[in-house]
Amino acid sequence: MGQTAAVSAIVWIAALSLLAWLWLLFCQGFFWRTDVRLPPRATPAEWPSVGVVVPARDEAEVLPASLPSLLSQDYPGRAEVFLVDDGSRDGTGDLARELARRHGGLPLTVDSPGEPPAGWTGKLWAVRHGIGLARARDPEYLLLTDADIAHAPDSLRESVAAARAGDFDMVSQMARLRVETPWERLVVPAFVYFFAQLYPFRRVGRRGARTAAAAGGCVLLRTRAAERARIPDAVRHAVIDDVALARAVKGTGGHIWLGLADKVDSVRPYPKLRDLWRMVSRSAYAQLRHHPLLLVGTVLGLVLVYLVPPLALLAGLVLGSGAAAAFGGPAWLVMTGTYMPMLRYYRQPLWLAPLLPFTAFLYLLMTVDSAVQHHRGRGAAWKGRTYARPEPLPDEG
Structure with missing residues (x-):
């Protein structure tokens, strides 16, 4: 009975993840396309300074x-x-x-x-x-x-x-x-x-x-x-x-x-990984406006969108749930497909695309670390300066 309920929960979560990816694919400004380059341009009559x-x-x-x-x-x-x-x-x-x-x-x-x-x-x-x-x-x-x-x-x-x-x-x-x-x-x-x-x-x-x-x-x-x-x-x-x-x-x-x-x-x-980690973590919590609830929502969102698809596919294969695999597999496939154009832009091998869930997990950890460093008073540290929290501006009450 307990295993049936767990499998049912996995199926519903995997279905939600697939729906999220279909929405991202068609309704998020076609973010995954890499053809947004400098717009058409003509030679100005006079070049500005x-x-x-x-x-x-x-x-x-x-x-x-x-x-x-x-x-x-x-x-x-x-x-x-x-x-x-x-x-x-x-x-x-x-x-x-x-x-x-x-x-x-x-x-x-x-x-x-x-x-x-x-x-x-x-x-x-x-x-x-x-x-x-x-x-x-x-x-x-x-x-x-x-x-x-x-x-x-x-x-x-x-x-x-x-x-x-x-x-x-x-x-x-x-x-x-x-x-x-x-x-x-x-x-x-x-x-x-x-x-x-x-x-x-x-x-x-x-x-x-x-x-x-x-x-x-x-x-x-x-x-x-x-x-x-x-x-x-x-x-x-x-x-x-x-x-x-x-x-x-x-x-x-x-x-x-x-x-x-x-x-x-x-x-x-x-x-090295620590160099990239520092680049992301120094400003990740600032992106969330230093708000704990936004941090929780971001972590849950990353899990649902990036980690659930491969985990649901694996769980479906192990537990014999065709529904979990049927939702998790396509979600992972859509994720992989939307990442390929960016890999092409960076001239990288396409076999890196299925590894995006692992990379997303790293970003999840970097974001959490950014919040931890902020609450320790270290905040956004960069080249000897630390911005622990946004300082009030002189003209703000």
Whole structure:
């Protein structure tokens, strides 16, 4: 009697999981497709000026692979690079100047804003300083790009052309992350897959849709839109600053676009599991707004959507329940099929697709660890700074 009830429960849960996957397949903005790339673009009659802002903290390891790609941009208009050294201890600023002397190209200004005041994250304080330097040159657009991002020579030109052609206030490209080690192959494509599932790119670019997101490594922003949305002051306390930035721009009437990049790559290595774990766990609980109930709901959702299908299939085969296997197997198959396009985009073998439940379980553990670290007062730790919880802003009661 007890075994019959247990099997019946497994069948119902597996059926619910399959329904969840059918909904994700057809009703979540076709998140699994990877064809959202820079929209059609024509050559502008006149190329607008651009200020490129690069916040950098202890980036001497990756700067030789990224900064020269910015300085060598083949851009027909006026462009200038502003690298903001955010209290680096590894000679980042001096190295940037040396790279500019060695490679030439676009003009480079290196400056430092000092330590961020209360209520600011270090990166956004650096971005604020960089935007201030850039605005002194009165650029029409700002390119906010991380210090670990390498750009193809025509990357800036194509981004500006797309922004002009589509009349976008913000164009953001999800940089192709490095995928070389076994752990990177297992975890990194799933990171982008999960992000697209949360923020379907097609919905982000749709006028009137509430979904707003950006990829902080590469954001082209119209200066007028930044002023209207009070960027970065309006999001100065945000740990997940790219999504907060997109919401601020879209919330003030801006037209935004987000898609996968073909010519923008991250050169930052995450060779070991602990490196990837730190990358995810430092902001996962912030994504849940530091709310325990959202954490519980997320854990249950991950279990239902990603872990139940293979477990139900296995239970059905072991216990002789054809119904459990009939629901669990197709759910796992749909999951695997939706992951394949992302693996193709990252040029990875498709046999990794059925391993997505294991990867999702790792993300579940990272998310729980993020909450544990937050409640221990360690919060979002990054390069010597810790943001234990969002600090109240000076103008908030």
